[in-house]
Amino acid sequence: MQNNEIIRQLIDKKIVTISPDKDFVYASGMHSPIYTDLRQTISFPKLRQAIAENLAALIKQEFPEVTVIGGVATAGIPHAAWVAQVMNLPMVYVRSKPKDHGQGRQIEGRLSMDDHIVLIDDLISTGGSVLSAVQAVKETGAHVDGVSSIFTYLLPDADENFKKADTKFAPLLNYRELIEQEIAETVSEEQYKELLAWHQDPWNWKR
Template sequence: MEIEQQIAKDLLDIKAVTLSPDEPFQWVSGIKAPIYTDNRLTIGYPEIRLHITSGLARLIMQKYPTVSAIGGVVTAGIPHAASVADRLGLPLCYVRSQPKDHGKGKQVEGYLDKNAKVVLIDDLISTGGSVLKAAEALQKEGFEVLGVAAIFTYELPAGSDNFKKAGLPLVTLTNYSALIEQAERSNILTSDEKEDLLTWRKDPWGWR
């Protein structure tokens, strides 16, 4: 099984992803969504952690071969970033959502060489807001950010636009389209529900 399908199956198997087109979830942004994702669950499953670590490590070396450091986005990106940094033998840092309000007021934690070329890891991409803010924090401190690697993306148009505006590439292990296909193959979704879910991704604000 290819990594895209394997990770999609993993997320569905442990219910890190819940699909509910008939009773949508309310996101903080105000969007009503037929999907809810909690990839923090993955750290409790050693075999799935291994799939994610090995998959991200391969993907990063393929897409960002000059990488010299790994960064984790608070909080869900940190455990995966740590595992990938260990696998690749690279330095690790993590980026707070905002600078500390005490001590030295740091936002980037850990030590990186001033010439570090960083790949940021996050668990989930919707519009990309949090990880792109983390990238900005690293850039302000003089580090080069090569791009972002994540477990899963909703493939929302706003997310694609935001990464383009930031001038940063994004690579993911799996995505919304692959997950929906896997859910249909596993008889979690009917064909009508599948079409409804694909319609949501195209226009999440206007859906229903």
């Protein structure tokens, strides 16, 4: 399954929803004409397999020294498991914070200082949560080669945050690809302009 087919599946299955009339409001308070719920991908075997295979191919290309695949809690964990299986690599996952009991681990699985890890999350908006996981892995002494995701909005905040963290980011799908594909299929020219306007200034966007 090619990336454009994955995008089509995400929209057809209403995992990605473009709203022509009513804004979505994110937890951050940002208003948007698009909502992405990639957690739903786990319910569709063919789709999740295609995502895993395409992510694995991307990671091999962008991070050739990778020795461990890491999942970022919680939505990145299942996808990391499937990618690790495709690549026949070990896997770990990173909690949002250390456990408050037992051995107090934040990272589950085995890592060594010789390992090169790529962390996977489902969606990147500003990159804040995944970069916290990057920092947690770096504190173990392992080398973080970079981050990959199923989808990113390509927001300026994310670009700035990844640059500050000196961390390479390689997404499978991005917002521009999605809206360019939709303008050719289902989105009107006026709706396309709204989608583009939001992307250019999401924090100040008004429909």
